[in-house]
Amino acid sequence: MALRTIRTEGDPVLSKVCRPVREITPRIRTLVDDMLETMYDAGGVGLAAPQVGILKRVVVIDVGEGPIVLINPEILEADGEQTGDEGCLSVPGMAGKVTRPMHVKVKAQDLDMNEQILEGEELLARAFCHELDHLEGKLYTSLVEGELHEVNYDDEDGEEEE
Amino acid sequence: MINGINDRELALNILLDIENGEHSDIAVRETLSKHQFLPKQERAFITRLVEGTLEYQLQLDYIIDFYSNISVDKMKLPIRVILRSAVYQIFYMDSVPDSAAVNEAVRLAQKKGFFNLKSFVNGVLRSIVREKDKVTWPLREMDPARHLSVRYSMPEELVKEWIEAYGEEKTETMLAAFLEERPVTVRCRTYPWDPALVRKSLEDQGVHVEQGPYLPYALRISGYDHLRTLDAFVKGKIQVQDVSSMLVAEAAAPEKGSYVIDVCAAPGGKSLHIADKMEGTGMVEARDVSEYKKGLIEENIARLNSINVQAKVRDATVFDAESECRADIVLADVPCSGYGVIGHKPEIKYRRSAAGQEELVILQRSILNTAAEYVKSRGVLIYSTCTISRAENEENMMWFLNSHPFRLESLDPYLPEELHCESTGLGYLQMLPGIHDSDGFFIARFRRNF
Numbered sequence: 348m349a350l351r352t353i354r355t356e357g358d359p360v361l362s363k364v365c366r367p368v369r370e371i372t373p374r375i376r377t378l379v380d381d382m383l384e385t386m387y388d389a390g391g392v393g394l395a396a397p398q399v400g401i402l403k404r405v406v407v408i409d410v411g412e413g414p415i416v417l418i419n420p421e422i423l424e425a426d427g428e429q430t431g432d433e434g435c436l437s438v439p440g441m442a443g444k445v446t447r448p449m450h451v452k453v454k455a456q457d458l459d460m461n462e463q464i465l466e467g468e469e470l471l472a473r474a475f476c477h478e479l480d481h482l483e484g485k486l487y488t489s490l491v492e493g494e495l496h497e498v499n500y501d502d503e504d505g506e507e508e509e
Numbered sequence: 510m511i512n513g514i515n516d517r518e519l520a521l522n523i524l525l526d527i528e529n530g531e532h533s534d535i536a537v538r539e540t541l542s543k544h545q546f547l548p549k550q551e552r553a554f555i556t557r558l559v560e561g562t563l564e565y566q567l568q569l570d571y572i573i574d575f576y577s578n579i580s581v582d583k584m585k586l587p588i589r590v591i592l593r594s595a596v597y598q599i600f601y602m603d604s605v606p607d608s609a610a611v612n613e614a615v616r617l618a619q620k621k622g623f624f625n626l627k628s629f630v631n632g633v634l635r636s637i638v639r640e641k642d643k644v645t646w647p648l649r650e651m652d653p654a655r656h657l658s659v660r661y662s663m664p665e666e667l668v669k670e671w672i673e674a675y676g677e678e679k680t681e682t683m684l685a686a687f688l689e690e691r692p693v694t695v696r697c698r699t700y701p702w703d704p705a706l707v708r709k710s711l712e713d714q715g716v717h718v719e720q721g722p723y724l725p726y727a728l729r730i731s732g733y734d735h736l737r738t739l740d741a742f743v744k745g746k747i748q749v750q751d752v753s754s755m756l757v758a759e760a761a762a763p764e765k766g767s768y769v770i771d772v773c774a775a776p777g778g779k780s781l782h783i784a785d786k787m788e789g790t791g792m793v794e795a796r797d798v799s800e801y802k803k804g805l806i807e808e809n810i811a812r813l814n815s816i817n818v819q820a821k822v823r824d825a826t827v828f829d830a831e832s833e834c835r836a837d838i839v840l841a842d843v844p845c846s847g848y849g850v851i852g853h854k855p856e857i858k859y860r861r862s863a864a865g866q867e868e869l870v871i872l873q874r875s876i877l878n879t880a881a882e883y884v885k886s887r888g889v890l891i892y893s894t895c896t897i898s899r900a901e902n903e904e905n906m907m908w909f910l911n912s913h914p915f916r917l918e919s920l921d922p923y924l925p926e927e928l929h930c931e932s933t934g935l936g937y938l939q940m941l942p943g944i945h946d947s948d949g950f951f952i953a954r955f956r957r958n959f
């Protein structure tokens with residue numbers, strides 16, 4: 348496993364549409380492993396392949412309930428609404444308010460190419476939408492209501508005391 | 510994707526700041542001002558979660574201890590605070606589904622770097638949700654102090670002290686009052702402004718104004734977003750002050766042209782009030798111990814545009830020979846334990862220590878010693894605190910009477926009739942939250958004999 352470089356806004360790879368995965372090759376497995384490692388290392392809750400420069404329809408997500416791997420994902424249903432801050436590893440140090448569906452149902456393949464159907468609410472629903480947008484070359488910054496603002500993701504472990 | 514900082518995480522960060530010694534009101538204000546983009550309802554959620562978790566801390570700890578096999582005081586600080594605020598949501602915030610409170614707490618534990626404690630947080634909270642009606646509380650008949658302590662989240666030593674001083678019934682009334690929400694009280698200046706116009710200006714800006722208790726110029730205001738957006742505040746027509754603190758200027762009852770020294774003045778509310786009562790004549794010297802505090806006073810002097818108040822850096826415990834026997838009135842509003850204002854600053858109740866209490870009394874007496882020297886022959890000394898502790902109030906008063914050439918003087922001519930009682934006739938007043946419609950506060954009026 349290895350960390351990959353996260354591409355940031357302005358990199359043309361982030362605005363391209365990704366190609367479907369036809370079979371799970373060892374390269375795809377390595378890609379998924381690396382993406383998970385890179386996401387955890389950066390403190391993200393989701394990462395899409397184009398963010399590490401690979402134009403394939405592969406997404407990893409972990410909103411605190413364990414890793415989810417999505418190959419060739421599609422949204423089947425979406426309903427409800429939530430508005431809140433979201434950020435992106437490709438737009439470091441910034442966040443902005445985005446309205447997303449509250450509940451999302453997704454169809455995708457797993458690493459054995461078996462079809463799986465997943466449902467998510469709140470943060471997971473938001474992560475599904477955000478990562479699937481990446482596969483279409485779309486960043487959340489185009490959806491932000493109002494202004495992007497700066498954030499500090501500081502005191503990571505809360506252990507330091509004065 | 511990165512999870513944007515959410516409300517609960519902001520609330521957690523504020524609570525951790527408070528655990529590290531920050532004042533609750535300042536910690537909330539600072540964080541919210543950094544996140545001004547947050548909609549009003551999220552700001553309200555954060556404020557409520559922080560204040561509620563703090564106010565009910567002891568009770569929340571009791572509940573957690575009931576279900577956890579690791580006691581609260583052995584937990585790592587962030588885990589303890591995460592659990593407390595989740596339990597507050599489960600027990601006191603009906604709008605939050607229990608599952609959301611639990612899931613968000615687990616997520617926060619992970620985000621704060623406690624990956625291996627996720628299942629612990631999850632387990633404790635899930636059993637609390639499942640069996641929340643099964644908590645057994647300490648029985649009142651067995652141990653009234655322990656019962657009241659858990660029920661109203663007040664350290665047991667304080668409950669015991671107050672039961673001894675005021676009886677169980679009054680103590681419970683006070684404990685309940687501390688947990689009640691109270692709108693902000695402001696002093697509407699009657700000089701040099703027309704109070705009717707000031708009130709109108711507030712109402713024109715959509716503020717809900719209610720008549721406050723005891724004094725016609727005490728107003729309760731609510732329904733505004735930020736004080737600094739109010740014209741009446743910016744132009745110095747109102748001053749935020751509890752009605753009990755306004756009574757100090759009433760009790761001082763300065764004649765026009767008096768020379769007044771306020772030895773612990775910051776941020777200057779009482780000094781400015783006394784200055785207003787003299788309608789621009791005389792002089793109030795508003796002293797405090799540091800440049801920083803002097804700055805706070807000066808900020809208020811400038812906003813109110815008062816010409817007869819002057820801020821000075823002076824340590825109230827150090828005798829200032831120049832002021833000897835010079836003041837018509839000296840105000841000693843001394844640093845105190847602050848138990849009277851627990852309703853506004855809930856962290857005060859958890860910061861008590863017996864040693865701290867003794868040191869406070871020593872400090873207060875030392876300030877009284879020097880303050881007494883500044884009062885001219887037949888002049889007046891006002892002693893006040895924002896606490897309900899006997900040691901800092903009546904006991905200091907008795908000590909002072911026995912060791913200085915002063916006598917108590919009736920407060921009745923200066924106070925509204927509804928406050929008159931045996932002690933006001935003698936010259937002092939202990940206000941108790943819930944019994945009086947105000948914070949807890951103490952005022953005594955002394956007259957120098959010669």
